[in-house]
Amino acid sequence: MRTGIATVCLSGTLKEKMQACAIAGFDGIEIFEQDLVTSPLTPEDVRKMAADLGLTLDLYQPFRDFDSVSEDLLVANLRRAEAKFKLMARLGMDTVLVCSNVATASIDSDDLRVEQLGQLAALAGDHGVKVAYEALAWGKYVNDYEHAHKLVEAVDHPNLGTCLDSFHILSRNWDTAPIEAFNPEKIFFVQVADAPKLSMDVLSWSRHYRVFPGEGQFELAKFMGHVVRAGYSGPVSLEIFNDVFRQSDVERTAVDAMRSLIWLEEQSAKWLDAASTGATGADGTQAPGRRRYPMELATLPQVAEPAGYNFAEVRAADTQGLETVLGQLGFEFNGRHRTKDVQLWSLGHARVIINEAAPADGHDPSADASPAIAAPAIGALGFDVASPVIAAARAQQLKAPAVPRKSQANEEVFQGFAAPDSTEIFLCQGTSDGTAAWTSEFGEGLENPAAGPAAVIDHVNLAQPWQHFDEAVLFYTSALALEPQPFAEVPSPTGLVRSQVMATGDRAVRLVLNLAPLNQQRKTYQEHIAFAVDDLVATARDCRARGLEFLQIPANYYEDLDARFGLAPDFLATLQALNLLYDRDADGEFLHFYTATVGSVFFEMVERRGAYDGYGAPNAPVRHAVQYDHLQHR
Amino acid sequence: MRTGIATVCLSGTLKEKMQACAIAGFDGIEIFEQDLVTSPLTPEDVRKMAADLGLTLDLYQPFRDFDSVSEDLLVANLRRAEAKFKLMARLGMDTVLVCSNVATASIDSDDLRVEQLGQLAALAGDHGVKVAYEALAWGKYVNDYEHAHKLVEAVDHPNLGTCLDSFHILSRNWDTAPIEAFNPEKIFFVQVADAPKLSMDVLSWSRHYRVFPGEGQFELAKFMGHVVRAGYSGPVSLEIFNDVFRQSDVERTAVDAMRSLIWLEEQSAKWLDAASTGATGADGTQAPGRRRYPMELATLPQVAEPAGYNFAEVRAADTQGLETVLGQLGFEFNGRHRTKDVQLWSLGHARVIINEAAPADGHDPSADASPAIAAPAIGALGFDVASPVIAAARAQQLKAPAVPRKSQANEEVFQGFAAPDSTEIFLCQGTSDGTAAWTSEFGEGLENPAAGPAAVIDHVNLAQPWQHFDEAVLFYTSALALEPQPFAEVPSPTGLVRSQVMATGDRAVRLVLNLAPLNQQRKTYQEHIAFAVDDLVATARDCRARGLEFLQIPANYYEDLDARFGLAPDFLATLQALNLLYDRDADGEFLHFYTATVGSVFFEMVERRGAYDGYGAPNAPVRHAVQYDHLQHR
Incomplete structure (x- = not known):
């Protein structure tokens, strides 16, 4: 062509x-x-x-x-x-x-x-x-x-x-x-x-x-x-x-x-x-349709949709705050990498890497070359794919800029490329039991998912610079085989946030692209990683016992929740006591909570009941408002 | 109410x-x-x-x-x-x-x-x-x-x-x-x-x-x-x-x-x-309609539309470049103010004040607090009104922020307020012969409009920050009695420029509000003042003789002009030799040229033939492209 x-x-x-x-x-x-x-x-x-x-x-x-x-x-x-x-x-x-x-x-x-x-x-x-x-x-x-x-x-x-x-x-x-x-x-x-x-x-x-x-x-x-x-x-x-x-x-x-x-x-x-x-065809065998036309159509290496998140990486010059929050969320520290300045933390199959480097060359949602943010920011995401080499070849043919990841001998080489917002995307070899071979490169103690709770990365929420929002949709569609879902608009105190979910058919991967209001691009910009667990109430209680700082949900929210859903008083009281948010639709229920923000990153814990397929969109304005209020006063 | x-x-x-x-x-x-x-x-x-x-x-x-x-x-x-x-x-x-x-x-x-x-x-x-x-x-x-x-x-x-x-x-x-x-x-x-x-x-x-x-x-x-x-x-x-x-x-x-x-x-x-x-009314006299209704409607001081521009003021820490261009345009230097660091230049009834102060507190089209621009920028506009006091009272009731202008004894006190883009608007006493009393406060020689060519300020073009564009429309409508005209969109190399003309019915005042593309708000942002003369070709020749640096118009433009209008070869050659732009519509013709940019300001000279009421919009992309090209290479 x-x-x-x-x-x-x-x-x-x-x-x-x-x-x-x-x-x-x-x-x-x-x-x-x-x-x-x-x-x-x-x-x-x-x-x-x-x-x-x-x-x-x-x-x-x-x-x-x-x-x-x-x-x-x-x-x-x-x-x-x-x-x-x-x-x-x-x-x-x-x-x-x-x-x-x-x-x-x-x-x-x-x-x-x-x-x-x-x-x-x-x-x-x-x-x-x-x-x-x-x-x-x-x-x-x-x-x-x-x-x-x-x-x-x-x-x-x-x-x-x-x-x-x-x-x-x-x-x-x-x-x-x-x-x-x-x-x-x-x-x-x-x-x-x-x-x-x-x-x-x-x-x-x-x-x-x-x-x-x-x-x-x-x-x-x-x-x-x-x-x-x-x-x-x-x-x-x-x-x-x-x-x-x-x-x-x-x-x-x-x-x-x-x-x-x-x-x-x-x-x-x-x-x-x-x-x-x-x-x-003329010889009686089945012929691909395109072969018979004057226009030649080139093919690309074929990939299936990713099987799940392999890891999420947060970069921080000062890792103390992150370590504290992950520990309070119940993550286990799996040690430091043999040769790199990175730490591995895991909760069930959810793996978070802390990269002890300032995120200057990482994800930068701003239009201009703004000063490097030393505070923690999401820097990279790993996806489980059937063949990292084929997936990388496809991405390269789609002109995704490759990112180098230095490796020593005997270490797994990640194929990676940069997304439009400069988040690094790594293609990892998925395994049927949800483990990752590269974790053996970390020092003290291999991850042991069977021992902990059954957690996975439910979704990751990335902010997109306004010039590259449409580009990002095509990028994840073409290079990573994610499907764009209908978009939503969420009110926040600094403007409407356009929210575009990219997901696999089985929802093993959900990636949320947020177009932040223009005034918010370089200042109050926040991204997050959400983990799914089986019993959010129990998880929240454990987190509270460990001293986690929850995002504080206003009492007015629970009154409104009651007016809308007529929840059982005990359940409502539990939600309120634990700062849990709630949503319900024809498919099921959704419980979730947010942590306070560390740098420009926060975390979410979710529980999906039934076939609930959303993200608690009615609750997003509450989250935005409380986070905005915190930013004004910190 | x-x-x-x-x-x-x-x-x-x-x-x-x-x-x-x-x-x-x-x-x-x-x-x-x-x-x-x-x-x-x-x-x-x-x-x-x-x-x-x-x-x-x-x-x-x-x-x-x-x-x-x-x-x-x-x-x-x-x-x-x-x-x-x-x-x-x-x-x-x-x-x-x-x-x-x-x-x-x-x-x-x-x-x-x-x-x-x-x-x-x-x-x-x-x-x-x-x-x-x-x-x-x-x-x-x-x-x-x-x-x-x-x-x-x-x-x-x-x-x-x-x-x-x-x-x-x-x-x-x-x-x-x-x-x-x-x-x-x-x-x-x-x-x-x-x-x-x-x-x-x-x-x-x-x-x-x-x-x-x-x-x-x-x-x-x-x-x-x-x-x-x-x-x-x-x-x-x-x-x-x-x-x-x-x-x-x-x-x-x-x-x-x-x-x-x-x-x-x-x-x-x-x-x-x-x-x-x-x-x-019941007593047989004519009663204002509103008096008879339960809702009380308050009134404002009434003003007619301004009779014209009194002056335009450009601020610059370094005034050399401005002085050169104004001189080359044929402006006369009318001296320095008795007590302030400002110069007065005039051409016919067109008066330009050079304020020898950095425009840091003046017009700032950027959203954020960006570094003060020391280069020349439009800082203030003076309008002729019937009663400056009444107009100022009206503006104040419309919550226009007053701006102080320091004055000594025996000096005319300007009533002023800040427009949404922070350009200062001053209300001046208009005179029937187009002169301004305050010019006597300037030292060496009063202005003598009769001696020079018959020039006036035709229009001023101000860039608007994206957050305050709609606000500016209401501001000039309500506080200055200008009427919004249908808006236009002009392509530029850095995006579409939305252009909103605000004007008086008699077109004695024309103010163009430009909404610059987002990427251009803080960088390549340019504004200008346009002067109308009777004979643009003669004016352009005089300017060239004085060494004015014209904005260079590409040869391709003149070929296209010829294709579109079929102009007489001599006339076309004259336009091209002098870097003049041309437009024509059912009402008349428009000739104009631009100067090179000084700081973030440039000037335009125009001649309106017949009842032409536009601004040469088909030529605006040429202007933007050439200016952009200059910026890339300076």
């Missing part, structure tokens, strides 16, 4: 954009007119730079408001088009995007459009230019891709084809199956964009909220499947208008973009395979 | 919110349930604190999903309601908001609703509670305020009335005139919220995009006029769900909120006056 991206997706100057696209590995780019008009580079400079960078210049865009106009306006539009065709010759470009008219269209006649597009095609032919005509979702008379294609067919000129843009098609809920019947010669270009399903006017939706494939909710693999089946083999190019991407680091965004196409390519191949099940 | 605000409008803890409301001068508050539930304050604490702060506790809210339910759910809901009624007794509150059911409603029967609301009213009566029933715009069966009122009338119980919320009414475009016919005894509460007119689902619109009155596009004065005419005299309370306000400084936001009600009160009185024109 030939990959492309429109320069409008990225921040910076045209030069910076082109360089970032080359570094990210794109085959070609679309040049957005404004990026050229505002650039000090001449068209010849751009042509040479693209050649030097190994980028093809696939599409000049957009040419607006051409068709459905009066005769005098047509003359002006043809003049304008000719100027652009000449410019394209200097750029060495041969394809231009012409959008259906939204502004100056005054005549609703397909005959007239055929006539006018025919004139444009003839002019384009004179200049060796191919015109890709696209139906904008909000086009005045032409807003349906089949309508645009019908016009192209009617004109029947070799220099006129259509451009298919997934946003314009899927935002209108047009059926994509008819694409398969299109003459591939007439599909001049394909643009892909994803988007969250929003209920708003389609123009605003398109201009501000598009995201890269895998970061939204459109059925893009299916769209691409139809395109591939039609026989199209040209570039598949991203055209994403997004307020955040426009502000973000250009190289980071270009990599995020490239990852989305690599992922889409794989998903499209899978869709084709699934759709062609039962189809047989 | 009794003023109120719901605690959900503000950031912080309940205690912080209450304190901020008291400081801002609110009469009372609505307590949003979550703010109490998450608070360590007992209900008795809250009651005492409110009394100490002089705040009434007007409404407990919200009670959700009561009506239209099955019998067993009704029992649970009544139980839940009774718990809240008991809580309200402890708080000393007597009114609760009950919203029409959105979630658990299963039976669409007005008879059933009358029956169930009747039971609720009876229970409320037992506890001395008044239930204000409100139709949510997205209520499942009840989403129209007239429907809610009809149910209230049918129940006919002294403890059941309705709550009118402007958002729920105006977002659905319901006619507000029928409110006048309501029995005022049955209107238990009135909530006001403004909003920009967005085309999106009403729930998302309501939860994220409400703004304070005067910051959106709803006809609130008319809504309030009908409420007043109905005979309602209770609290008028703000209920604003806004993602930005929730993150902003609580005291600042509370003042912004209070300003919006003061302004709304005045606008409502004006609407009533206008609506009652022609009505005569």
Whole structure:
């Protein structure tokens, strides 16, 4: 699959954009007119730079408001088009995007459009230019891709084809199956964009909220499947208008973009395979569907979803506070590593590593290079996977930045990469009994999960920098095979917190990505690790006996709980006495408590009853408010 | 008018919110349930604190999903309601908001609703509670305020009335005139919220995009006029769900909120006056409409829109660069002030003051306390008004923070206040010939506008911190009588820039508020002052002869200009040779150029031909791109 991206997706100057696209590995780019008009580079400079960078210049865009106009306006539009065709010759470009008219269209006649597009095609032919005509979702008379294609067919000129843009098609809920019947010669270009399903006017939706494939909710693999089946083999190019991407680091965004196409390519191949099940080749054997189409779809190393958390690592220059809290939570100290300055603590199968290093190079949710936080912060997560090598290879192909982990001889080598928020993700060899071989590298006493309570890491909650929230969703989807769940918004005293759960189907891994309010990104920012136990009340009593500092829940909360659920008085009194929070839904019940915060980390203990699948979202505002109050007074 | 605000409008803890409301001068508050539930304050604490702060506790809210339910759910809901009624007794509150059911409603029967609301009213009566029933715009069966009122009338119980919320009414475009016919005894509460007119689902619109009155596009004065005419005299309370306000400084936001009600009160009185024109009192004389209603509407000192800019002030520790640019632009140096470290420069009637002080205490568009910028920045603007004293009194009543300007004997005393972005606004005595008396305080030579070219300040472009953009719109509307124009969005290499023009009807004052992309707030942030001249080409030639450094416009721009407008070759060549930008629309033409940036300030020279009323918006991306490129390389 030939990959492309429109320069409008990225921040910076045209030069910076082109360089970032080359570094990210794109085959070609679309040049957005404004990026050229505002650039000090001449068209010849751009042509040479693209050649030097190994980028093809696939599409000049957009040419607006051409068709459905009066005769005098047509003359002006043809003049304008000719100027652009000449410019394209200097750029060495041969394809231009012409959008259906939204502004100056005054005549609703397909005959007239055929006539006018025919004139444009003839002019384009004179200049060796191919015109890709696209139906904008909000086009005045032409807003349906089949309508645009019908016009192209009617004109029947070799220099006129259509451009298919997934946003314009899927935002209108047009059926994509008819694409398969299109003459591939007439599909001049394909643009892909994803988007969250929003209920708003389609123009605003398109201009501000598009995201890269895998970061939204459109059925893009299916769209691409139809395109591939039609026989199209040209570039598949991203055209994403997004307020955040426009502000973000250009190289980071270009990599995020490239990852989305690599992922889409794989998903499209899978869709084709699934759709062609039962189809047989000429020799009578079953043939993978994608093999029979002109577009080649590359594959990635395949991974299943992770089987669980292997460990969570907290970094701290001063480890005293962490050690105290873990001890009070009932964790056992399993010793120090043979060669590294790290400690291992465990409770059942839940393992926490304390890395005795300041988290300066670790997780940094801030946009700017802020001063290193010496206080404890979550630095790394380990996941149990079937094959760490395959999973690492997949992540690498998805352009996840590898992180080195120094190892001595006879020590397990972790395959690792950095998540968008710079949390380090390590891929560990899962075992059927939930143990981890690497724990033998720790000194005094191996972990002995059978001896302690049956605890596991239930979920980890990471704060995301605002520029990298969407990127993180695609990252965990593509590199770690987690599935995004419907997101929630939680009120906090400093703003709404957007909360996106990524999870495996069996919920063995639950990872919560929180988009903190902008004002909170660098100050009151907190993350946590939650452990699941069988009997939270007993656990809480034990923790209290060991002197744990619980997050203090206001009495008002318990009154409200009683008003909402009508709990048995004894049970309610127990909850209140132990600072436990409670939630209930149709699937089951949820009990949980939080510890006080150490640095920017706190811990949660949870008990899931029945099939409860949530996180106590109704209680999150209480947690935020109490933590905020503590921060104000510490 | 009794003023109120719901605690959900503000950031912080309940205690912080209450304190901020008291400081801002609110009469009372609505307590949003979550703010109490998450608070360590007992209900008795809250009651005492409110009394100490002089705040009434007007409404407990919200009670959700009561009506239209099955019998067993009704029992649970009544139980839940009774718990809240008991809580309200402890708080000393007597009114609760009950919203029409959105979630658990299963039976669409007005008879059933009358029956169930009747039971609720009876229970409320037992506890001395008044239930204000409100139709949510997205209520499942009840989403129209007239429907809610009809149910209230049918129940006919002294403890059941309705709550009118402007958002729920105006977002659905319901006619507000029928409110006048309501029995005022049955209107238990009135909530006001403004909003920009967005085309999106009403729930998302309501939860994220409400703004304070005067910051959106709803006809609130008319809504309030009908409420007043109905005979309602209770609290008028703000209920604003806004993602930005929730993150902003609580005291600042509370003042912004209070300003919006003061302004709304005045606008409502004006609407009533206008609506009652022609009505005569009992004695045969014309009576102002508002006098005849139970709700008293206070008035403010009245001001007309400013007649023009009196001056613009730039602050700089090092003034050399500014002096050079102003000189090259043709400005005359009119000397130093007798007693202050400021210089006066003028070109025609355009006056620029250079304040030889670092702009540390001046305009700071950043959210955080960032290091003081020693480089030049716009610090103050002077406006010609009919009566500076009256205008200052009005601004003060609108809670604009006064700024002191030290003066010696025999010097003109400027009335001044700080705008939301901390630019200082000074109110000057306008003169019919465009001169300013205070210029006599400057040493060497009075200004002599007749001698120079006929220049004026055309517009000033200020960057706004993201937390205070909406606040700024209301501020300039209410305190300075500027009118918000439709906003534009301009692409820049670091993101979209939202651009909001505030102007007088005659366009003598044009002030452009730019919401810079988040990443640009503290770094590449630039503002400018634009001067209008009669002959831009001649001015540009003179400036070039004086060695002015123009912002260099790329050649590609002129090619595109030619493609778009088909300009005469000579004219196009002149534009290009002088780095002039060009725009044209149905009203006229616009020529302009920019200087290089000094510190965070640059200047623009414009010529308006015909009735052109814009700012060359199609050229703004070029300006942003070239400035960005310079910043990258300096």
